[in-house]
Amino acid sequence: MSALQRRAIRLAMPWLTLLALLVLWEVACIVFHIPEIVAPRPTRVFEVVIQRWDLLLRFCLETLWTTLIGFFLAIGFGLLLGLAIGASPFIYSGLYPLLIAFNAIPKVAIVPILMIWVGIGALPAIITAFVISFFPIVVNVATGLATIEPEMRDLMRSLGASNREILVKVGIPRAMPYLFASLKVAATLAFVGSVLSETVGGNRGIGFLMLSASARNDSATTFAGLFAIAVMGVGVYAACALIERRMTRWAFRGELVR
Amino acid sequence: MPSPPLVELKNVSLAYGEGSERMLALGDATMSIDDGEFVAVVGPSGCGKSTLMKLVTGLLPPTGGEVSVRGQPVTGPIKGVGMAFQNATLMPWRTTRDNIMLPLEVVEPHKRRLRANRAEYIARAEALLASVGLGGFGDKFPWQLSGGMQQRSNVCRALIHEPQILMLDEPFGALDAFTREELWGIMQALWLERRFTAVLVTHDLREAVYLADTVYVMSRRPGRIVKVRTVDLPRPRTLETTFEPAFVDIVHELRERIQQEHAE
Numbered sequence A: 001m002s003a004l005q006r007r008a009i010r011l012a013m014p015w016l017t018l019l020a021l022l023v024l025w026e027v028a029c030i031v032f033h034i035p036e037i038v039a040p041r042p043t044r045v046f047e048v049v050i051q052r053w054d055l056l057l058r059f060c061l062e063t064l065w066t067t068l069i070g071f072f073l074a075i076g077f078g079l080l081l082g083l084a085i086g087a088s089p090f091i092y093s094g095l096y097p098l099l100i101a102f103n104a105i106p107k108v109a110i111v112p113i114l115m116i117w118v119g120i121g122a123l124p125a126i127i128t129a130f131v132i133s134f135f136p137i138v139v140n141v142a143t144g145l146a147t148i149e150p151e152m153r154d155l156m157r158s159l160g161a162s163n164r165e166i167l168v169k170v171g172i173p174r175a176m177p178y179l180f181a182s183l184k185v186a187a188t189l190a191f192v193g194s195v196l197s198e199t200v201g202g203n204r205g206i207g208f209l210m211l212s213a214s215a216r217n218d219s220a221t222t223f224a225g226l227f228a229i230a231v232m233g234v235g236v237y238a239a240c241a242l243i244e245r246r247m248t249r250w251a252f253r254g255e256l257v258r
Numbered sequence B: 001m002p003s004p005p006l007v008e009l010k011n012v013s014l015a016y017g018e019g020s021e022r023m024l025a026l027g028d029a030t031m032s033i034d035d036g037e038f039v040a041v042v043g044p045s046g047c048g049k050s051t052l053m054k055l056v057t058g059l060l061p062p063t064g065g066e067v068s069v070r071g072q073p074v075t076g077p078i079k080g081v082g083m084a085f086q087n088a089t090l091m092p093w094r095t096t097r098d099n100i101m102l103p104l105e106v107v108e109p110h111k112r113r114l115r116a117n118r119a120e121y122i123a124r125a126e127a128l129l130a131s132v133g134l135g136g137f138g139d140k141f142p143w144q145l146s147g148g149m150q151q152r153s154n155v156c157r158a159l160i161h162e163p164q165i166l167m168l169d170e171p172f173g174a175l176d177a178f179t180r181e182e183l184w185g186i187m188q189a190l191w192l193e194r195r196f197t198a199v200l201v202t203h204d205l206r207e208a209v210y211l212a213d214t215v216y217v218m219s220r221r222p223g224r225i226v227k228v229r230t231v232d233l234p235r236p237r238t239l240e241t242t243f244e245p246a247f248v249d250i251v252h253e254l255r256e257r258i259q260q261e262h263a264e
Helices: A003-031 A042-051 A053-087 A089-104 A107-118 A122-146 A150-158 A163-200 A205-215 A219-247 A249-256 B049-056 B096-100 B102-106 B118-131 B147-159 B177-194 B205-211 B245-263
Strands: B007-016 B023-033 B038-042 B064-069 B081-085 B165-169 B197-202 B214-218 B225-230
Touching: A003 A042, A042 A053, A042 A219, A053 A089, A053 A122, A053 A163, A053 A205, A053 A219, A089 A122, A107 A122, A107 A163, A122 A163, A122 A205, A150 A163, A150 B081, A163 A205, A163 A219, A163 B102, A205 A219, A219 A249, B007 B049, B023 B049, B023 B064, B023 B225, B038 B049, B038 B205, B049 B064, B049 B165, B049 B197, B081 B147, B096 B102, B096 B118, B096 B147, B102 B147, B118 B147, B118 B177, B147 B165, B147 B177, B177 B205, B197 B205, B205 B245, B214 B245, B225 B245
Parallel strands: B038 B197, B038 B214, B081 B165, B165 B197
Antiparallel strands: B007 B023, B007 B064, B214 B225
C-alpha cells in the first residue's frame, strides 16, 4: 500500500465507519421489525431531514446562536477566572472548591430556577450553555499557568520582571494550548447545555423541536434533531481545532518536524 | 589596596521548611567573588549548589548570615544578573532570536529603548548568536535546534543585556561530552571578551578547572564550603590544557576532596 493510499484511507475512515453504523442500524430495523416510534430507520430520518429542511434549519440556527453566545461568554469569563486562579494562590484556595462544588450540581437542576429568574426564551439556554462549558476552560487555563517551570520564573524574577510581566510574557502564551484543548471539550458541552435548557422548558431551538416532535410520537423528526445537534457539535469542534492549530502551532511541533 | 569584592557571603545558611521538617540546605558558607572573576562551585549532588546561586542573586533570602553585592546587603532579586540553567527553558512559542531578546523586554534601560531601537537590538542579538556559532539560526524555533544549540541560545539570553554577574547552573550538564567541551571553549571566549563576573555551578570537575579562576568545593548536605582552590593556569585554556599535568593535578586534588565527602 502506498503512502498516498494509506492517507486516503485514513481520511475516509470516519465516513466509512459512519456509513457502516448507519447500514447496520437500517438492517437491524428491518430484520427485527422495529416500529418507527421506537427507532426510525436512518433512511426515514434522512427523508424527514429533506422534507422539513427549512424548519430544521431555523431551529438549528436558533440553537447554534444561543450555544455560541454562551460558549463565547464561557471563553471570556473562563479565561479571566482561570488566569486569576492560576496566578494567585489566594484566589485559587478561595474559589476552586466552590467551583468544583458548583460543577458537581447537575445542570438540569438549575434550568427551572433560571426560568423563574429570567423567563423562557434564549436567555436560559445561553446561561446554561455558559455555565456548563465554563468549568473545563477555567481548570485548564489555571493548570497552564500553575505549571510554569520554576526555572522560568526564577529567570524572569532575576531579570527584575514584575508578576504582571511574568504573566503576560510566560503565563498567558503557555496557557494557550491548555485553553484550546479545553475549548474542544467546552464547545460540545455548550451544545449539551443549550439543548438541555430548550428541552426542559423552552419555546425555541432544536431541543424544543425534538420535544414537541416526540410529544406527537414523531420519532423521525426527533432523531433528525439529534443528528443535527451532532453535526453542529462536530462543526464547532472542527472550528476550534482549526483555530488551535493556527494559534499554537508551536505546541504541535512533533507533527511539524516529522 | 585591593578593591572590595563584588559579591560577598558571610556565614550564610539556608534552611527550608519549618519545625520538625526543617532541613538545612546550606550551612555557614563564606565566599567572596571579585569583579570579573570566574568562580566555580563543585560538590556532590544535592549539596545545595543551586541554593547557593539563588542566595547570591537574591531570589531566596538567607535564613542566617549576610549576602552583599557591591557592599550593599541583598534584600531582593539583584539587578544586572544573567542566568542560565541546565534546562534551557527557551519559550517554544518564540523564535530563537525573540527568546534571546527576552531580557531586553524586561530589563531597563533596554526595555525603554527597545521599541525605538529595535533594529539595533536585533543586530546585537544576531551578533551574539554568531559569536556562539549560531549565525542564521535566529528565525528557527528552539525545538528545531539540537540540545547544544539550545544551550548556546540559553547562554546568549543570559548575556544579551550585558549583566555584570552571570549565573550558570550546570548549563552544560545535559549535553554529550563533545558538545560540552566545545561549549567550554565558547564560554571562555565570551568571558575573555566581556569579562563579566561568572558563577558556575557544576559537578564536572574538569569543566570547573577549565573555566574558573577559583573553585569552591562543597560538602554533602548541609552544604559547607570545605575547600577553595585557585586555578592559575594561563588563558586561553584549550582542550590540550586539560591533558597537561598541572591541570590534571588540580582536578585530582579536587576529586580527592570530594571523594572524602562520599567516604564519610
